[in-house]
Amino acid sequence: MNKKHTLAVTVENKPGVLTRVTTLFRRRGYNIESLSVGETENPTISRMTIVVAGDEKIIEQVTKQLYKLVDVIKIVDLTEERSVERELILIKVKADNNVRAEIVQIVDIFRARIVDIGRNSLIIEATGDAGKIDAIEDSLKPFGILELVRTGKVAMIRGGRP
């Protein structure tokens, strides 16, 4: 069954490593749903959080192929793990005086924040798991979304590893 998997991929923090990973996905015909990369507590190591859809066999192949890249150090599939997942979204929404109050209410409900106020628009920042991010996007759609950007997911396992 096709299901979204979140892979935490620890890689060497070197030029070209992102290309190696994305090239592999393209070449083998797997689609990246979201990807975020950043340095870890160790500056020689980066961590990629990759969301990929596929059945167990595809995920197994993805993992094995990734492991063959010399610059890939470790891969953890966070899908089955107890993990914290977060994504950040910035939404610029149309907001004249008639609707501002209503938007502020929605922002409060989602524990989001208004980070910029323009003459006819607001920029709203929200973090949360994919479900929450989708929900806030849907709630603001009726007001007219002018611009939207999502970071892609980052994730981490809760507590200590058993």
Next chain:
Amino acid sequence: MQLNGAQILLHCLKEQQVDTVFGYPGGAVLPIYDALYDSDIRHILTRHEQGAAHAADGYARATGKVGVCIATSGPGATNLVTGIATAYMDSIPMVCFTGQVGTALIGKDAFQEADITGITLPITKHNYLVEKTEDLYRTIKEAFYIARTNRPGPVVVDLPKDVMERKIEFEPCPQEVNIRGYRVLKGYNSGQVIAAVDLINNAQKPVIYAGGGVIISNAAAELRELSELRKMPVTTTLMGIGSFPSNSYLSLGMLGMHGTRYANYSIGEADLIIAVGARFDDRVTGRIDSFAPHARIIHIDIDAAEIGKNVDIDVPIVGNVKEVLSAINQRLSQVEETSEWHEMIGRWKDEFSLRYGTSSDGRIMPQHIIEKISDITRGEAIITTEVGQNQMWAAQYYKFKHPRTFLTSGGLGTMGYGLPAAIGAKLARPDLPVIDIAGDGSIQMNIQEIGTAVQYKLPVIVCILNNQFLGMVRQWQGLFYGGRYSYTDVSQQPDFVKLAEAYGAVGMRVTDTQEVDNALNEALQVTDRPVIMDFWVDREADVYPMVPPGGSLLNMLGGE
């Protein structure tokens, strides 16, 4: 001591026990060639960088050592690409050094700049751009280590000119390679070995399906022991040819698209397939859902990603083929009797032996030439091939006995591979006859390398099976495109005898079946230069039997 980058490179090559490199100079590698001027490393100057890559590949396949080639930046590097991809598909250990413009010019579209690490990313096991002379020693050491360990493959090391020119205080240090994302696989799961032994002991109709991994891990002896202990028949892939002696009664020859009928029928009937160092390629399996329908499958491979990639496996064993086979063999008891299974296979072998008809136009049958080469060299030569009908006839009709004697571009299917690979093989094994089985189409893709063979006095023999067609493509046009022979007539061709002579090689033309023996014997007497033999073969001869693409192994055309 003070050394520049190029001198450090040569120091590393000596440390890696490299005695021969193949290459072609150019602006960005001038420092390397300047250092080579004083070195006792043998440098073979090819006529094209693609030739250098294939020659290094042929050298690697014939010896098991890492093949090394050098090319300059830009077009020099891009000319290596087909050779690198060829090696990658067949898991051949190679390190390719490419020149690069100076570090200050990288990214500026400088003269002869090409992003070769970017270009070769999907066709190398790994690649490097060396940015500092200080990184050179460690990088080159890693490159060789990665190229030859686990599942081998080509590694590109891109060397900017200033990195090669800069002098640093150099201290060779014997430190071990330590790459945190790359570990050499040791051991295997012994529970899986026991499970495999159990399946083998209970199988009534087992077949061993051996691939190139057996040759790469030098496991031909272990394979033979496995087969002989339990009297299990062995079929090989194209890449596995030579891993099992074709004159054994347990040999089924090659399987797959142009395999023997009896090999494919055995797969169809088997209750156990033992896949050893093979990857269930589409040319082997035919239609995947009808491959080995009654069999449980044991798959032994060093590359975990191969397991379950194309077919579901009952007992996967990730490990070095040689180690795993000897562990299995230790747990097996000898059986003496041959079973009904062998009788069944024996009947297929009698009924469906490889065969070919008589000529339709009075010319020589190409299969006959291969049989003669096989007889005269007693299966002891190194055979390289080009790609197409010539390659398949060589695979079918030459009686190979030893690993590392059949060098062919199996995965990528590279026309133009055979001649430069033969040059590499002859340099590696001057004691053996080296024969390139070629087509008149393929040979023209790298024929310039005959000049290399003349320069280094290498008596390689090129046997052109000349039908004046791009025969394999034409065969498919005849079978699957209603005989619409679109652009496969290459009868406009040079006089290969005159061409050979123009290069300083021996040229021979053979047009009569009766002359084949003598001509081959004569060619094998030449010791100081290459020979091009232009055999005029039956223009309509095709390769059979054949599984149509996407078809089941049981539905073969021809060879009945």
